[in-house]
Amino acid sequence: SAVISQKPSRDICQRGTSLTIQCQVDSQVTMMFWYRQQPGQSLTLIATANQGSEATYESGFVIDKFPISRPNLTFSTLTVSNMSPEDSSIYLCSAWGPAGIQETQYFGPGTRLLVL
Amino acid sequence: GQSLEQPSEVTAVEGAIVQINCTYQTSGFYGLSWYQQHDGGAPTFLSYNALDGLEETGRFSSFLSRSDSYGYLLLQELQMKDSASYFCAVGGGATNKLIFGTGTLLAVQP
Numbered sequence: 241s242a243v244i245s246q247k248p249s250r251d252i253c254q255r256g257t258s259l260t261i262q263c264q265v266d267s268q269v270t271m272m273f274w275y276r277q278q279p280g281q282s283l284t285l286i287a288t289a290n291q292g293s294e295a296t297y298e299s300g301f302v303i304d305k306f307p308i309s310r311p312n313l314t315f316s317t318l319t320v321s322n323m324s325p326e327d328s329s330i331y332l333c334s335a336w337g338p339a340g341i342q343e344t345q346y347f348g349p350g351t352r353l354l355v356l
Numbered sequence: 357g358q359s360l361e362q363p364s365e366v367t368a369v370e371g372a373i374v375q376i377n378c379t380y381q382t383s384g385f386y387g388l389s390w391y392q393q394h395d396g397g398a399p400t401f402l403s404y405n406a407l408d409g410l411e412e413t414g415r416f417s418s419f420l421s422r423s424d425s426y427g428y429l430l431l432q433e434l435q436m437k438d439s440a441s442y443f444c445a446v447g448g449g450a451t452n453k454l455i456f457g458t459g460t461l462l463a464v465q466p
């Protein structure tokens with residue numbers, strides 16, 4: 241299995257500012273993903289973080305708003321840019337492969353963001 | 357588009373059996389996964405079905421019917437600690453990108 245940590249665990253930010261969330265995996269993984277989850281709601285995939293290249297974004301999410309980096313096989317960052325109160329959410333990092341069960345994704349504990 | 361529908365809430369008593377259904381409309385289906393998420397926690401993997409039929413893992417079982425675009429998670433011998441949100445998700449293939457269902461909040465009562 242993979243153990244995933246995220247920093248910060250929570251933050252309160254002012255509108256118009258940006259926050260970068262870090263995701264660290266304890267082993268090399270094939271794929272890394274970023275999700276958003278409103279309290280009491282489901283998880284929505286933001287993008288696939290590709291190692292050494294631009295992330296692949298899902299419909300409704302753009303690079304200018306959510307720039308993502310993945311410089312190596314164990315680390316990724318998600319930046320929430322020019323924040324507004326609508327960006328208040330939980331942001332989750334996940335990882336998959338190569339170790340463990342192929343179909344299993346492992347999730348980090350999440351970053352709870354409140355934008356005032 | 358893609359959608360996965362689940363009942364929003366289910367209530368059951370300790371020791372009982374509960375079934376959480378998931379119907380989906382997706383493209384490029386590879387398999388159906390189930391995840392558990394306790395309040396404030398990270399989602400954790402429960403089971404995966406790539407083929408039709410029942411998969412059993414301890415007290416949890418999962419079923420898939422690809423022809424009906426339908427699956428369910430069966431929880432037996434319910435315990436208080438099973439109170440959580442349960443999500444079905446479709447994904448797999450080369451990227452294992454997951455699309456999650458609407459989620460079901462399970463409340464287990466004494």
